[in-house]
Amino acid sequence: MRDVEYDPGEESAYECFNCGxxxxxxxxxxxxxxxxxxxxxxxxxFE
Structure with a gap:
């Protein structure tokens, strides 16, 4: 497993806990x- 580099100006995907x-x-x-x-x-x- 490798770490993902974080770029604060880059768009990321966000998921809803309730409906997905x-x-x-x-x-x-x-x-x-x-x-x-x-x-x-x-x-x-999240584990």
Whole structure:
């Protein structure tokens, strides 16, 4: 496994914890545009 280099000016994918909607943006949206759920970066793994 290798580390992903983080570029703050680059768009990243964010996924909603509730409905799974994926949004591409430069910064994490405050809430999901579809269900208002919490968003997370898809670059970060959660175990």
């Amino acid at each position: 909607t994926i949004v591409t943006a430069e910064s994490c949206p405050s809430s999901c545009p579809d269900c208002s759920g919490t968003m997370r970066s898809r670059l970060v793994t």
